Amino acid sequence: xxxxxxxxxxxxxxxxxxxxxxxxxxxxxxxxxxxxxxxxxxxxxxxxxxxxxxxxxxxxxxxxxxxxxxxxxxxxxxxxxxxxxxxxxxxxxxxxxxxxxxxxxxxxxxxxxxxxxxxxxxxxxxxxxxxxxxxxxxxxxxxxxxxxxxxxxxxxxxxxxxxxxxxxxxxxxxxxxxxxxxxxxxxxxxxxxxxxxxxxxxxxxxxxxxxxxxxxxxxxxxxxxxxxxxxxxxxxxxxxxxxxxxxxxx
Amino acid sequence: xxxxxxxxxxxxxxxxxxxxxxxxxxxxxxxxxxxxxxxxxxxxxxxxxxxxxxxxxxxxxxxxxxxxxxxxxxxxxxxxxxxxxxxxxxxxxxxxxxxxxxxxxxxxxxxxxxxxxxxxxxxxxxxxxxxxxxxxxxxxxxxxxxxxxxxxxxxxxxxxxxxxxxxxxxxxxxxxxxxxxxxxxxxxxxxxxxxxxxxxxxxxxxxxxxxxxxxxxxxxxxxxxxxxxxxxxxxxxxxxxxxxxxxxxxxxxxxxxxxxxxxxx
Numbered sequence: 001x002x003x004x005x006x007x008x009x010x011x012x013x014x015x016x017x018x019x020x021x022x023x024x025x026x027x028x029x030x031x032x033x034x035x036x037x038x039x040x041x042x043x044x045x046x047x048x049x050x051x052x053x054x055x056x057x058x059x060x061x062x063x064x065x066x067x068x069x070x071x072x073x074x075x076x077x078x079x080x081x082x083x084x085x086x087x088x089x090x091x092x093x094x095x096x097x098x099x100x101x102x103x104x105x106x107x108x109x110x111x112x113x114x115x116x117x118x119x120x121x122x123x124x125x126x127x128x129x130x131x132x133x134x135x136x137x138x139x140x141x142x143x144x145x146x147x148x149x150x151x152x153x154x155x156x157x158x159x160x161x162x163x164x165x166x167x168x169x170x171x172x173x174x175x176x177x178x179x180x181x182x183x184x185x186x187x188x189x190x191x192x193x194x195x196x197x198x199x200x201x202x203x204x205x206x207x208x209x210x211x212x213x214x215x216x217x218x219x220x221x222x223x224x225x226x227x228x229x230x231x232x233x234x235x236x237x238x239x240x241x242x243x244x245x246x247x248x249x250x
Numbered sequence: 251x252x253x254x255x256x257x258x259x260x261x262x263x264x265x266x267x268x269x270x271x272x273x274x275x276x277x278x279x280x281x282x283x284x285x286x287x288x289x290x291x292x293x294x295x296x297x298x299x300x301x302x303x304x305x306x307x308x309x310x311x312x313x314x315x316x317x318x319x320x321x322x323x324x325x326x327x328x329x330x331x332x333x334x335x336x337x338x339x340x341x342x343x344x345x346x347x348x349x350x351x352x353x354x355x356x357x358x359x360x361x362x363x364x365x366x367x368x369x370x371x372x373x374x375x376x377x378x379x380x381x382x383x384x385x386x387x388x389x390x391x392x393x394x395x396x397x398x399x400x401x402x403x404x405x406x407x408x409x410x411x412x413x414x415x416x417x418x419x420x421x422x423x424x425x426x427x428x429x430x431x432x433x434x435x436x437x438x439x440x441x442x443x444x445x446x447x448x449x450x451x452x453x454x455x456x457x458x459x460x461x462x463x464x465x466x467x468x469x470x471x472x473x474x475x476x477x478x479x480x481x482x483x484x485x486x487x488x489x490x491x492x493x494x495x496x497x498x499x500x501x502x503x504x505x506x507x508x509x510x511x512x513x514x515x
Contacts, residue, residue: 054426056422056425056426079428080428080429080430081428082428083425083426083427083428084427084428086426087426087427088423088426088427090419090422090423092419093419094419094420094422094423095420095423096420096437096438096441096442098441098442098444098445099437099441107424107427107429107437108427109427110424110427110429110433110437111427111428111429111430111433115430115432115433118433118436118437119432119433119436160423163423163427164427166427167427167428
């Protein structure tokens with residue numbers, strides 16, 4: 001028997017208020033523990049696809065199911081509990097640059113705390129320990145008390161990964177996580193994501209521009225073009241020509 | 251072909267900057283016209299200049315002994331400014347968040363809050379002082395309330411404009427970890443705006459120290475009361491001391507506040 005997909009798109013469409021078509025008739029199932037790479041030109045709808053999973057964007061029609069629950073029906077606490085399960089990594093890291101690395105990492109856990117406790121910084125010993133462990137996993141423990149803007153781009157992205165780890169996510173969405181990094185740090189960040197996928201069994205979805213990286217890290221590659229899914233193959237079926245096809249200008 | 255010949259075409263009014271030139275001419279005409287309508291007479295300015303020198307001569311012998319008497323009211327002026335600015339700022343902070351488009355998506359709430367803030371800002375500080383002197387009587391209370399309302403209007407606008415210029419990335423990140431609204435504000439917004447908030451607070455304090463000297467003139471406490479008295483009594487040697495001391499104090503406060511603001515940036 002095949003396991004229930006952890007994420008499922010059922011005929012999902014997204015049209016933005018200004019008329020731009022973000023997604024067109026998307027049908028997609030993501031299995032637990034998969035490392036899925038989404039490729040496609042800028043503006044193909046990769047980011048939109050990702051953001052409908054944790055309801056940062058609402059689909060115009062169709063259903064997105066996470067763990068069998070339709071996310072569009074969630075509101076308030078239930079929505080925040082969904083978002084807690086889904087970690088997110090951004091192209092621009094989105095750290096609070098003026099705050100310390102530790103503060104940034106702990107902010108991944110705040111949805112578990114009442115507002116007043118999180119504002120006063122009253123984190124439990126266990127969570128402080130967890131933050132240190134998360135930083136240790138991305139090899140940045142010695143930077144814990146530094147201000148985030150004192151770190152390099154690659155280090156900031158790994159702090160963002162540590163922040164996500166605080167959430168105990170079942171899914172990690174990484175939106176072009178390496179687009180503003182140099183090749184060396186790119187490898188470090190991608191390896192971190194791979195480690196989380198393989199060691200913790202977290203389902204990882206990554207938007208990428210780089211064909212070689214997609215081939216190196218993905219279990220399965222999905223291609224997008226003008227809001228539509230145009231390609232979907234497990235890694236052993238993928239050829240480089242296929243991918244180059246997706247990147248042909250229209 | 252020569253690169254200069256391949257340049258994209260410019261329309262003739264772009265080429266000769268006609269827009270800028272006509273704007274300058276229109277502005278100049280408007281200034282001259284309004285001066286005429288309002289009866290501003292430059293000839294009168296030059297004609298009465300000797301009155302001014304006359305006044306200066308009479309103020310040229312400051313009564314330095316008077317300093318001991320005005321020390322207390324000058325201190326009161328500064329205290330009024332500090333208390334007024336602080337109270338005004340405390341009320342301005344929550345409303346600035348409600349008026350910022352990246353915090354409150356509901357344009358009705360935002361519009362209503364902004365309309366209210368605009369109304370407060372249209373009240374001139376001298377008018378407020380006149381009203382509150384009538385309500386609370388002559389004294390520092392009227393001055394503090396005036397300055398609180400005046401700084402509330404100013405600070406709330408400065409603050410919500412700061413909030414709207416922040417990097418939205420951290421807000422998105424905090425949303426994605428499942429944070430509540432107040433947590434998003436505390437973790438993603440406050441660290442980005444805090445320094446600018448403090449800087450604008452100091453700037454407002456500077457303005458209020460200056461403003462409160464004038465407010466006292468209407469009876470709202472502080473050094474202005476003494477300024478008015480000395481002028482009414484034609485006691486220009488005292489007036490001179492008051493003016494000099496006020497300048498010194500304002501100058502020192504400006505230096506301190508500028509120093510702090512530079513350190514913050």
